[in-house]
Amino acid sequence: MPYRDPLLPACHSLGQALREAVTAPVLLNQDRLSEALRGIETIHALNCVNRVNPFTVDTANLNGYAARRRNRANTMKLIIGNKNYSSWSLRGWLACKQSGLHFEEITVPLYGEDWDEARRTDELAPSSGKVPILWDGDGEDAPVVWDSLAIIDYLADKVGRDRFWPKDETARAMARSMVAEMHSSYLPLRRSLPMNIRKRVEGVEISAEVRADIVRILSLWAEARARFGKGGPFLFGTFCAADIIYAPVVSRFMTYGVPVPGFAMTYMEAVWTHDWMQQWIEAAESEGWTIEQFEEPAR
Numbered sequence: 370m371p372y373r374d375p376l377l378p379a380c381h382s383l384g385q386a387l388r389e390a391v392t393a394p395v396l397l398n399q400d401r402l403s404e405a406l407r408g409i410e411t412i413h414a415l416n417c418v419n420r421v422n423p424f425t426v427d428t429a430n431l432n433g434y435a436a437r438r439r440n441r442a443n444t445m446k447l448i449i450g451n452k453n454y455s456s457w458s459l460r461g462w463l464a465c466k467q468s469g470l471h472f473e474e475i476t477v478p479l480y481g482e483d484w485d486e487a488r489r490t491d492e493l494a495p496s497s498g499k500v501p502i503l504w505d506g507d508g509e510d511a512p513v514v515w516d517s518l519a520i521i522d523y524l525a526d527k528v529g530r531d532r533f534w535p536k537d538e539t540a541r542a543m544a545r546s547m548v549a550e551m552h553s554s555y556l557p558l559r560r561s562l563p564m565n566i567r568k569r570v571e572g573v574e575i576s577a578e579v580r581a582d583i584v585r586i587l588s589l590w591a592e593a594r595a596r597f598g599k600g601g602p603f604l605f606g607t608f609c610a611a612d613i614i615y616a617p618v619v620s621r622f623m624t625y626g627v628p629v630p631g632f633a634m635t636y637m638e639a640v641w642t643h644d645w646m647q648q649w650i651e652a653a654e655s656e657g658w659t660i661e662q663f664e665e666p667a668r
């Protein structure tokens with residue numbers, strides 16, 4: 370698996386070593402750091418970037434994480450979690466579909482018996498055991514990218530921005546903001562109504578915080594549809610990164626029976642019946658795994 374050592378021999382100063390520690394804590398190897406530090410007699414306060422103590426860095430995920438050769442075909446590989454529950458995986462997977470590139474998908478059942486072991490394998494080490502994670506090829510220097518938003522950005526760089534984002538600058542500004550907001554916000558909604566494609570709830574109880582998230586999302590959808598949605602049934606007309614990132618919200622609203630206005634239901638149906646979404650839903654329905662904590666009644 371390609372792996373670029375964060376502490377290259379060229380790492381001469383303590384400041385640089387610590388900067389590496391700050392930017393790549395999970396990848397940090399303590400022996401390498403000690404080696405890099407050897408011979409440095411004076412530690413200048415200014416070099417102590419962020420006052421990080423490198424020797425408290427958790428190296429649990431270093432297991433076998435050296436560069437190694439693999440004998441698989443040189444294709445893009447997306448590692449995802451259970452299709453029924455993993456909302457971030459759905460986003461990464463839709464992004465791969467949207468790229469039009471061929472990719473192989475590998476499902477790792479989250480929180481199952483083997484999860485602790487699986488999350489420490491080389492394949493999941495770069496993301497520190499989170500999915501989705503995308504490996505682009507097999508060479509020693511093949512790129513690896515994790516976090517759904519980074520995957521969208523990476524693929525858009527690869528195949529062209531217009532496949533993922535509206536062409537119009539004003540529309541794109543809004544799409545980017547909506548995507549960033551989804552990625553960084555709505556914790557009450559995410560916690561109370563975890564994605565569960567198979568679930569069907571009627572009259573879900575919604576707290577004030579969750580209601581505020583729902584209202585905010587609906588108002589963003591309404592604005593996007595009204596201002597930029599004339600070219601098709603999706604937020605900005607044609608299917609784009611904004612629909613990818615809000616697809617798990619559509620799933621939540623659908624399966625928890627969240628009451629929404631007509632325009633939102635029309636949009637949600639467009640997403641729900643999209644071919645890729647249908648493929649994902651079908652696979653989720655036939656998965657045999659159940660995660661109890663996501664099956665509890667929504668609060």
Ligand SMILES: N[C@@H](CCC(=O)N[C@@H](CS)C(=O)NCC(=O)O)C(=O)O
Nearest residue numbers: 455456457458499500501516517518
């Ligand atoms: N911000 C990340 C979130 C990734 C994430 O939290 N994924 C969940 C699955 S939906 C996961 O891997 N959970 C396993 C764990 O945290 O141990 C992204 O956008 O991809």
